[in-house]
Amino acid sequence: MDFVLQQLLTGLSIGSILLLVALGLAIIYGTMGVINMAHGEFLMLGAYGAWALKAFFGLGLLESLVIIFIGVAALGYLVERGVIQFLYKRPLDTILATWGIGVILQQSARLLAGGELRYVEMPSILIGQVNIFGVSVAGYRVFIFAFVAAMFAITWFLFYRTSFGMKLRAVVQDQSMASCFGINAKRIYSLTFAYGAGLAGLAGALVAPLKSVSPEMGTTYVVDAFFVVVLGGAQSLFGTVASATLLGEMNGVLAYWYNDTIAKALVLLAIVVLIRFRPQGLFSTRIRS
Amino acid sequence: MALKRRNFLKGSAALGAATGMGLPHIWMKNTALAQASNGEIKVGVLFSLTGTTGIIEESLNKATILAIEEINDNGGVNGMRINPIVEDPASDPATFAEKARKLVLGDKCVSVFGSYTSASRKAVLPVFEGRDNLYFYPTLYEGRECSKNVIYTGAVPNQQQDEFIPWLVEKFGKKFYLIGSNYIYPKEENNYCKKLLEELGAEVVNEEYVPLGHSEFSSVINKIQSTQPNVIFSTVVGDSVVALHRQYRAAGLDPEKMPMASLTTSENEVAAMGGEAAAGHFTSAPYFMVHQSPENEKFVEAYRSRWGGDKVTHFVSEPSYFQVYMFKQAVEKLAASDITPPNIREAIKDVELIAPQGRVLLERENLHTWLWPKIAMAKSDGQFEVLQESPEWIKPLPYAAYPDQLCAEDGLQQV
Known part of the structure; x- marks a missing residue:
């Protein structure tokens, strides 16, 4: 029984990291239809932010989170104002443009911080194990899980219980009609993009203590994030949660039974098969387009 | 370029002379081995300075350049300068092969120092075997290779x-x-x-x-x-x-x-x-930065004063450094006109020197190196503590996991 529970928790932990990484992308892609190839680099900047705030200002990870969120969100805002707002009607061009921005950010990080691998110190209060029904789990993983649950709740509240969220949903459903009712669609888009970017920054900072920090780190995460979003269905927040959990559990169980190499291949195969029969993803909401 | 009469005549005269001597000359010129000339010995330095393994390979490049500069500052090799030609293969095996071809065919280097990954070594191997040139490879690797065109100075599994x-x-x-x-x-x-x-x-x-x-x-x-x-x-x-x-x-x-x-x-x-x-x-x-020996103290100090006081030396940069000195000892045995890759290979067999890790020897059978393995524990300050040193140097056995195969002087043998 312990064994089953342990695998379940491992899957949840992997899933929560996936959700953390994918949430920002899901929001930007789901609401604005922008395929943001620079998502991985926003994440990388968050991780470097955590490293730099520690190295130069002595700030611990937890104290840095707010600064990192605001910093990366501000950068996202500038990117949206400077580039993406001109490309909304040209989806292919946004892929190219955001990919280019990603390359620029990657190389800037390399030039400024150097190409060597970095690490981010784990907050000392989160080192240690937590006992959950007789299974010991790394405290930091539990923290990530709780943090992601909170981020998700805040995002849900923002989208479904605030006037900003209502405007956003109106713009997503029919931009021109929403504009007729006096909603400033441009402003809504900029803020949403900034929010998504900020979430990516937080994700980078939070995964950094478990993984390594390098200018290229974003590339692997952005691929994972796209799997989650595509499988979950683009317009559905809960679809993103369901698909992150599913992928996390699948990864955990298959890696335990076989190994990580086979798990990766089988998970990809499962995604391909699912997409074949449900191209819209697991969950989808109907919208006018 | 305008074709001037004078140049044209010179050119055709040269052509006439060449044809006068017959075709073999043209072919000979084409396959002529790289050799030292003009009082300098050209060698290639082929470590990635950019790309995924750029950071680590840059330290190998630095150790190699340091050794070459030290040799040149101390009178060179039999009075000849070593002239390093540095190329950046950008962590890409295909680029490694292309740059290796350029160094061997274009620059006529008598040897090339390079590679960190096995993939890049495998990629350049055909270039060196095809032209019978020499590749000095400093990284520990998986063994199971028996080439007479690679000098291996890193450790093999045994x-x-x-x-x-x-x-x-x-x-x-x-x-x-x-x-x-x-x-x-x-x-x-x-x-x-x-x-x-x-x-x-x-x-x-x-x-x-x-x-x-x-x-x-x-x-x-x-x-x-x-x-x-x-x-x-x-x-x-x-x-x-x-x-x-x-x-x-x-x-x-x-x-x-x-x-x-x-x-x-x-x-x-x-x-x-x-x-x-x-x-x-x-x-x-075989090597840790904290290893206690006068040679290592000298190496670490020279490395830091040349490249920066916070730089670390490690078990791949140390062979990158001493293999240049092995090259020097081999070339010293040769007359200037005999400095060709096959002669260097013969001369480097049994070369012995005191490296930062201890006395090392190039094994004539398989062109790998006798080394001094050490067991060490990492400490929280980022350095290691050496717990045990091998009581004797260990012979390189690249086929140690395959008892029915043996790398001998004339190639791979089945036993």
């Missing part, structure tokens, strides 16, 4: 493991968990490790490989916790090694009871993962 595995079994116990990145190097190291474990009556509780660049080790750690090995034998490389160590620590595993034993964790990897995550784990290698 040199890193012969002392290490029995030591681990005696100190920690007989249950081993083998984890590696999914490519040729970890598989060959594990092949040899399993052979040693079998001889010692020890047990492999699991052997598994993760994809290169893998960073989610929670399932691996679950398996480690449920199989409870005494030692985790890790040949995970790159950023995965950082993730593995950090997640091992987050999961609350204890290095004193279940240490990771590695052949690839050097001062560089420790710096990347942070001393706390590395502390208490073991590495076996």
Whole structure:
């Protein structure tokens, strides 16, 4: 029984990291239809932010989170104002443009911080194990899980219980009609993009203590994030949660039974098969387009 | 360019002279071996300065350049300067092959120092074998290669493991968990490790490989916790090694009871993962920066004063450094007109010198190097503590895991 529970928790932990990484992308892609190839680099900047705030200002990870969120969100805002707002009607061009921005950010990080691998110190209060029904789990993983649950709740509240969220949903459903009712669609888009970017920054900072920090780190995460979003269905927040959990559990169980190499291949195969029969993803909401 | 009458005549005269001597001359010129000329010896330096392995290879480039500068400042080789031609193959095997071709055919280098990864070495091999040139390779690697065109100065599996595995079994116990990145190097190291474990009556509780660049080790750690090995034998490389160590620590595993034993964790990897995550784990290698010897003190000081006071030396940069001196000793035996790659190969056999790690010798049979393996424990300050040095130097046996094969002077033999 312990064994089953342990695998379940491992899957949840992997899933929560996936959700953390994918949430920002899901929001930007789901609401604005922008395929943001620079998502991985926003994440990388968050991780470097955590490293730099520690190295130069002595700030611990937890104290840095707010600064990192605001910093990366501000950068996202500038990117949206400077580039993406001109490309909304040209989806292919946004892929190219955001990919280019990603390359620029990657190389800037390399030039400024150097190409060597970095690490981010784990907050000392989160080192240690937590006992959950007789299974010991790394405290930091539990923290990530709780943090992601909170981020998700805040995002849900923002989208479904605030006037900003209502405007956003109106713009997503029919931009021109929403504009007729006096909603400033441009402003809504900029803020949403900034929010998504900020979430990516937080994700980078939070995964950094478990993984390594390098200018290229974003590339692997952005691929994972796209799997989650595509499988979950683009317009559905809960679809993103369901698909992150599913992928996390699948990864955990298959890696335990076989190994990580086979798990990766089988998970990809499962995604391909699912997409074949449900191209819209697991969950989808109907919208006018 | 305008075709002037004078040039045209000169050109056709030269052509006439060439044809007068007959065709063989043209062919001979084409296959003529690279050799030293104009009082300088051209060598290639082929380490990536950019790309994924750029950081580590840059340190190999620096160690090589340092040795060349030291030799030139001390009068060169028999009065001739070594002229290094530096190329950046950008961590890409295809570019490695292209640049190697340029160095060997275009620049006519008599030898090239280069490569960190096995993939890049394999990529340049046809160039050096086709032109009978020499490639000096400083990295520890998986063995199972027998080329008369490569001088191997890094360790092969038997040199890193012969002392290490029995030591681990005696100190920690007989249950081993083998984890590696999914490519040729970890598989060959594990092949040899399993052979040693079998001889010692020890047990492999699991052997598994993760994809290169893998960073989610929670399932691996679950398996480690449920199989409870005494030692985790890790040949995970790159950023995965950082993730593995950090997640091992987050999961609350204890290095004193279940240490990771590695052949690839050097001062560089420790710096990347942070001393706390590395502390208490073991590495076996012929060289550590803290090794006590006058030669090493000199090397570390020279390296830091040339490249910066915070730079570290490690078990790949040290061979990058001493192999240039081996090259020098070999070339010193040759007359200036005899400095060709095949002659250098003959001259470098049995060359001996005192490297920072101790006295090393180039084995004539397989062109690998006799080395001094050491077992060390990582400490939280980012350096290692050497716990045990091999009492004698160890002969390189690139086919140690394959008893029916032997690398001899005239190539690979079946026995």
